[in-house]
Amino acid sequence: xxxxxxxxxxxxxxxxxxxxxxxxxxxxxxxxxxxxxxxxxxxxxxxxxxxxxxxxxxxxxxxxxxxxxxxxxxxxxxxxxxxxxxxxxxxxxxxxxxxxxxxxxxxxxxxxxxxxxxxxxxxxxxxxxxxxxxxxxxxxxxxxxxxxxxxxxxxxxxxxxxxxxxxxxxxxxxxxxxxxxxxxxxxxxxxxxxxxxxxxxxxxxxxxxxxxxxxxxxxxxxxxxxxxxxxxxxxxxxxxxxxxxxxxxxxxxxxxxxxxxxxxxxxxxxxxxxxxxxxxxxxxxxxxxxxxxxxxxxxxxxxxxxxxxxxxxxxxxxxxxxxxxxxxxxxxxxxxxxxxxxxxxxxxxxxxxxxxxxxxxxxxxxxxxxxxxxxxxxxxxxxxxxxxxxxxxxxxxxxxxxxxxxxxxxxxxxxxxxxxxxxxxxxxxxxxxxxxxxxxxxxxxxxxxxxxxxxxxxxxxxxxxxx
Numbered sequence: 001x002x003x004x005x006x007x008x009x010x011x012x013x014x015x016x017x018x019x020x021x022x023x024x025x026x027x028x029x030x031x032x033x034x035x036x037x038x039x040x041x042x043x044x045x046x047x048x049x050x051x052x053x054x055x056x057x058x059x060x061x062x063x064x065x066x067x068x069x070x071x072x073x074x075x076x077x078x079x080x081x082x083x084x085x086x087x088x089x090x091x092x093x094x095x096x097x098x099x100x101x102x103x104x105x106x107x108x109x110x111x112x113x114x115x116x117x118x119x120x121x122x123x124x125x126x127x128x129x130x131x132x133x134x135x136x137x138x139x140x141x142x143x144x145x146x147x148x149x150x151x152x153x154x155x156x157x158x159x160x161x162x163x164x165x166x167x168x169x170x171x172x173x174x175x176x177x178x179x180x181x182x183x184x185x186x187x188x189x190x191x192x193x194x195x196x197x198x199x200x201x202x203x204x205x206x207x208x209x210x211x212x213x214x215x216x217x218x219x220x221x222x223x224x225x226x227x228x229x230x231x232x233x234x235x236x237x238x239x240x241x242x243x244x245x246x247x248x249x250x251x252x253x254x255x256x257x258x259x260x261x262x263x264x265x266x267x268x269x270x271x272x273x274x275x276x277x278x279x280x281x282x283x284x285x286x287x288x289x290x291x292x293x294x295x296x297x298x299x300x301x302x303x304x305x306x307x308x309x310x311x312x313x314x315x316x317x318x319x320x321x322x323x324x325x326x327x328x329x330x331x332x333x334x335x336x337x338x339x340x341x342x343x344x345x346x347x348x349x350x351x352x353x354x355x356x357x358x359x360x361x362x363x364x365x366x367x368x369x370x371x372x373x374x375x376x377x378x379x380x381x382x383x384x385x386x387x388x389x390x391x392x393x394x395x396x397x398x399x400x401x402x403x404x405x406x407x408x409x410x411x412x413x414x415x416x417x418x419x420x421x422x423x424x425x426x427x428x429x430x431x432x433x434x435x436x437x438x439x440x441x442x443x444x445x446x447x448x449x450x451x452x453x454x455x456x457x458x459x460x461x462x463x464x465x466x467x
Contacts, residue, residue, distance in 0.1 A: 002449050002450070002451055003449070003450050003451075004447060004448075004449055004450075005383070005384060005387045005447045005448060005449075005450050006445075006446055006447035007387065007390065007446050007447050008390060008395075009446075011396075011397070011398060011399075011446060012075050012076050012115075012352070012397055012398025012399070013073075013074055013075050013076070013398065013399060013439075013442070013443040013446075014074055014075060014076035014077060014078060014115075014117070014398055014399065014400040014401070015069065015072070015074050015076075015077060015078070015400060015401045015402075015403065015404040015420065016077075016078035016079075016354065016355055016400040016401065016402050016403060016404065017058075017077075017078070017079060017080075017402075017403050017404045017405065017407065018079075018080045018119075018122035018123070018166065018407075019079070019080045019081060019082040019085070019122060019124065020034065020036050020052055020055075020080075020082065020122065020123065020124040020408070021052065021055060021122075021403075021407035021408045021409070021410075022055055022056045022058040022404075022405060022407045022408070023052075023055060023056075023057075023058045023059045023082065023085075024052065024053060024054040024055040024056065024057045024058065024059050024060075025057075025059030025060065025085075026052075026053040026054075028059065029085075029095070029097040029098060029101070030085075030088060030095040030097050030098060031082070031084060031085040031088060031095065031098055032084040032085075032087075032088025032089055032090075032095075032126055032127070032128065033084060033088075033126070033127040033128075034082065034083070034084040034124040034125060034126055034127055034182075035124065035125045035126075035127050035130040035134065035182040035183050036052065036123065036124045036182045037051075037052075037053075037084075037127065038127050038130070038182070038183075039181075039182035039183060039184055040052060040053075040182075042184070045182075045184060045411065046410075046411055046412075046413050047411065047412050047413040047415055048413050048414075048415070049413075050408070050413030050414050050415075051408075052408040054428075055407060055408045056405055056406070056407060056423050056428060057428050058405075059101065061428070061430075062101075062104075062105050062108070063108060064430065065404070065405065065430070066105070066108045066109055066112055066114070067112070068404075068405075068421055068430060068432065069109075069112065069114055069404065070112040070113070070114065071432070071440075072420065072432070072436050072439060072440045072443070073440045073443040073444055074114060074404075074439075074443065075113075075114065075115060075398075075443065076114060076115040076116070076117055076398065076400065077109055077114050077115070077116055077117065077404070078117040078118075078119060078163075078354060078400045079105070079116060079117070079118060079119065080118070080119040080120070080121065080122035080166065081102050081118060081119075081120055081151055082098070082124055083120075083121065083124065083125065083126050083144075083147050084124065084125075084126040084127070085098035085101065086098045086099050086102075086147065086150060086151065087126065087146075087147055087150065088126065088128075089126060089128040089129075090125070090126030090128045090129035090140075090143055090147070091128075091129070091143045091146065094150055099150070099151075099154050102118075102151075102154075102155060103154060103155060106118075106155055106158050106159055107158070110158060115161070116158075116159050116161075117159075117161045117162075117163065117400070118151070118155065118159050118161070118162055118163070119162075119163040119164070119165070119166050119223065120144075120147070120148055120151060120162070120163070120164050120165070120206060121144070121164065121165045121166065122166040123166065123167075123170075123171060123175075123181065123182070123410075124182075125140070125182075129143060130182075130183050134183060134195075135171065135172070135175070135176070135195040135198050135199055135202075136176070136187075136191060136194060136195050136198070137198065138198050138201065140198060140202065141198045141199075141201040141202035141205060142202075142205060144164075144202040144205065144206060145202065145205035145206050145208070145209045146209075148164070148205075148206040148209045148210065149209045149212075149213050152209060152210050152213045152214050152215075152218075153213050153215075156210070156213070156214040156215045156216070156218050157215040157216065159218075160216070160217060160218055160219055161218075161219050161221065161289075162210055162214075162218060162219065162220050162221065163220075163221045163222070163223050163291065163354070164202070164203045164206045164207065164220070164221075164222075165199060165202070165203055165223065166223050166225075166293075166354075166355075167223060167224070167225035167293060168196060168199045168200065168203075168224075168253065169224065169225050169227075169253055170225055171195070171196075171199060172192050172193070172195045172196035172199065173192070175195075176191065176192045176195045177192050180410075180411050181410060181411065189267075189268065189271045190270065190271045190272070190273070193267055193271055193272070193273045194273040194274060196273070197273035197274070197275050197279075198273075200256055200257070200283045201279050201282060201283055203222070203257070203283065204257075204279075204282035204283040204284065204285045205282060207220045207285040207286075207287060208282065208285050211285075219288035219289060219350075220285075220287045220288050220289075221287060221288060221289040221290065221291055221352075221354075222257055222287050222289075222290050222291065223291040223292075223293065223354050223355075224250070224253045224254065224290070224291070224292055224293065225293045225355075226246075226249075226250050226253075226292050226293065226294060226336055226340075227246070227249035227250055227298075228294065228295065228296055228297030228298060228329065228332045228336065229242050229245050229246040229249065229297055229298055229300055229332075229335070229339075230242060230297040230298075230299055230300070230329055230331045230332050230335045231299070231300055231301070231335070232299045232300060232301035232313055233301070235302075237302035238300070238301050238302050240302070241300050241301060241302040241303070241309060241310035242300040242310070242335065242339075243339055243342070243343075244308065244309060244310060245300045245308070245310050245312070246335075246339045247339075247343060248308070250339075251263040251266075252266050254343075254344050254347075256280065256283050256284065257283060257284060257287065257347075258284065258344060258347040259284065260280045260281055260283065260284035261280060262275075287347075288350060289348075289350035289351070289352060289397070290340070290344070290347065290348040290350070290351050290352070291351075291352045291353070291354030291355075291400075292336055292337075292340055292351070292352075292353060292354065293353075293354055293355035293356065293402075294332050294333055294336045294353060294355070294356045294382075295326050295332075295355075295356065295357070295358075296321075296322075296326035296327040296328065296329050296332065297327065297329040297331070297332040297335075297336075298312050298313075298327075299312065299313045299315070299329075300312055300313070301313055315327050322358045322359045322360060322378075323359045323360055323361060323415075323416050323417075324359050324412075324416055326358075328358065328378060328381075330381035330382045330384065330385045331385055332382075332385075333353070333356070333382045333383070333385035333386045333389065334385040334386070334388050334389045337351065337353075337386065337389040337394050337396060338389060338392075338394060341394045341395075349395070350397055351394075351395065351396050351397060352396065352397050352398050352399070352400065353386065353396065353398070353399045353400060354400050355400060355402040356382055356399065356400075356401065356402060357375075357378075357401050357402035357403060357418050358374070358375055358378045358418065359409070359416035359417055359418045360372055360374045360375055360417065361417075362375075362406070362417045362419075362422055362433060364422060364424065364431065368431070369431070369433075369434065370422045370431060370432075370433040370434065371433075371434050372433045372434055372435045373434070375420075375433070375435040376434060376435050376438045379401070379435065379438065379439065379442075380448065380450055383399070383442070383448070384450050386399065387447075401420065401439065402418055403418040403419050403420075404419060404420060404421060405419040405420070405421040405423055405430065406418065406419035406421070406422055406423040407419065407423070419433070420432065420433060420435050420436040420439055421433065421436060
């Protein structure tokens with residue numbers, strides 16, 4: 001039976017993007033080098049030697065892009081600012097042209113009725129600071145607060161919603177652990193945890209800077225990339241097992257901000273970062289909202305014989321994946337919200353889905369259109385699970401789809417497409433995909449029609465085996 005899913009009045013429908021992935025404009029108008037500018041020009045780091053010197057050229061095409069956002073009908077746009085575009089050396093002299101770019105962008109968004117949500121850091125660090133040990137140094141934490149102060153003073157009369165960092169978990173693990181992201185280092189655990197602590201300290205210092213320098217009523221938020229965990233079944237034992245696993249994986253990225261301390265057992269012997277009591281108080285500076293980023297999940301089942309009381313399961317032999325090889329697990333949306341609210345609801349009263357989306361093989365057809373059925377089905381299945389959570393009393397303020405437009409996908413270059421809008425890389429022409437029209441209608445109607453008779457997994461099997 002087809003069921004009409006309606007979201008609460010005032011639910012915020014948004015999209016997200018990041019500066020380095022879409023702007024291009026390398027070195028233009030006084031922009032300094034970022035660690036990603038250096039990393040992408042280091043042989044062997046990026047697939048096929050791709051770089052983001054131009055990317056979607058949003059730096060020059062921002063008016064066209066905002067007009068597209070307005071045509072889709074989004075109510076909010078989560079963007080990031082480039083530190084090296086605003087303060088080229090990371091410290092010291094401010095590049096007025098770089099700051100003015102974001103001021104014009106914010107004005108245009110507001111003219112079109114789109115609320116800007118601004119994130120100060122989405123992985124691109126000024127290279128001058130990287131050369132001074134980057135996030136391994138607390139000097140970078142204090143420089144970040146100074147950068148934030150500059151941006152707050154310039155934009156907070158019009159921007160009211162602020163996030164300091166996108167996905168600290170990815171920064172410390174992939175930039176300083178596996179080396180997949182810039183600066184590409186593989187450091188011992190203690191050095192990785194020190195980078196994480198310095199990131200958290202920078203967050204707290206920036207929240208304090210917003211309170212001191214913001215103009216009017218400003219809101220500060222935290223964005224976490226959650227380790228995705230769902231129960232194998234909805235049985236009470238499996239749900240409890242999954243929640244236990246979820247807490248073990250995610251508490252480190254919540255509790256320092258809420259309680260001013262690291263969860264017991266977070267670090268192995270000799271791995272503890274240099275952290276003072278005063279720094280922990282700064283990290284726990286009060287915030288106004290929490291954002292969680294949800295993509296794919298591992299499945300967990302109760303196992304009384306296992307050391308932790310649970311076991312993680314391999315995906316079924318025939319399982320739907322995105323081109324990133326991330327499992328498509330719609331129930332993550334329900335359980336990600338449920339576990340966050342059940343464990344940290346007092347601190348996450350205002351909760352947003354700050355990223356969720358999927359990469360597929362999107363092809364520009366002979367008819368000049370992009371028929372991305374897979375993304376539409378992904379959105380329906382995930383949003384249906386979000387609706388289930390809301391229906392059960394878990395308040396969620398809004399949803400930011402990743403991403404507005406196809407972009408530079410970090411170490412994977414231009415080999416994966418996440419956008420509602422197709423970017424034709426040779427010409428940079430923007431072409432809204434079928435999913436953009438689905439999302440437009442969902443926003444307009446504050447919901448959509450969903451076939452409740454068929455679970456998400458079966459609908460994907462049908463797609464994979466249409467005959």
